[in-house]
Amino acid sequence: METKQITVFGGSGFLGRHAVRALAKAGWRIKVACRHPNRAFFLRPLGQVGxxxxxxxxxxxxxxxxAALQGSIAAVNLPGLLFPRGQSFEDVHVTGAGNVAEAAARQGIRKLVHLSAIGADSEAQSRYAQTKAEGEKRVHAALPAAIVLRPSLVFGPEDQFFNKFAGLARISPVLPLIGGGHTRFQPxxxxxxxxxxxxxxEMPQAQGKTYELGGPTTYSFKELMQLVLREIGRKRILAPLPFALAAFKAFFLQLAPNPLLTLDQVKLLRHDNVVAPTALTLADLxxxxxxxxxELPAYLWRFRAKGEYADLVPEKLN
Ligand SMILES: NC(=O)c1ccc[n+]([C@@H]2O[C@H](COP(=O)([O-])OP(=O)(O)OC[C@H]3O[C@@H](n4cnc5c(N)ncnc54)[C@H](OP(=O)(O)O)[C@@H]3O)[C@@H](O)[C@H]2O)c1
Structure with a gap:
């Protein structure tokens, strides 16, 4: 029996590596499509030979x-930017997404999963959120059967959120609570x-639908910072940073190669990032x-003062 082939655009990224592992386990033959395949070879042992x-x-x-879609019967479109570097939000979230859906439609591929994000909204102030919404429209216009997944904040061993703030807590006595730390997330x-x-x-009834993906609990930004500090066994000052001041700081911080904060992210943080009450969710899948x-203990231990073997006494740290 011939194995079914899938093209995974952006398969070398954070979500990509976990998606490739799961797809390989589910029996798919996978073509990982990204700009730097040499940085993706670590994925090879996640599947059988070949x-x-x-x-x-x-x-x-x-x-x-x-060309990347040749021979595939399905595709996953993952590329996304948190901040523009060398390519714009428009390039990747709109033009790129449109290209993938249009090529899939031309080649008769009906199974396409497209990654968007909670908060995608063409009326949003953030360019990230606006372009994610424009991308969804382009994808559905080209391929109405495409499935859109909109996650909240995604966490896991290589995430850019918990790792970043745990890293900051290792060197800084203060963690900023942007906008007072009230924004809610559903990691x-x-x-x-x-x-x-x-x-x-695998679900025919999922075709053409949009799902919002969130975890079992919602947390404020402040609660997430407290969770990080508890997990890494460090006491730090949680300092409220009003949005206006955060925007001023972000204006300069965003010049860094891998910025802690950008102006666009400050705009995003003005809105809660949780699953809408009427949305289709993980449960529907x-x-x-x-x-x-x-999951946090499995990867944040490296930020503890004594690493894996730190003697944590959480009650004392609260
Ligand atoms: N991580 C989260 O918390 C989160 C939350 C909500 C939604 N999302 C969405 O989920 C998706 C995956 O996120 P992620 O965190 O896994 O991203 P990531 O780690 O930054 O991975 C992005 C991947 O896309 C590839 N890529 C970037 N530009 C490309 C281009 N022009 N053409 C082809 N490939 C390109 C990158 O490889 P190369 O650089 O080698 O091309 C990499 O494999 C994104 O759409 C993101 O917006 C993520």
Missing amino acids: QIGFVKCDITEPEQVE VFVGDVAAAICAAL GITPTTVEA
């Missing part, structure tokens, strides 16, 4: 997308998002979400 292959592809280039485990991708591909508390 199960995971690589193709150089920039989704902003229609011919490269067309979702990267393994659950990967499982959602696999489930959506048959997935029970994992808690943050179950």
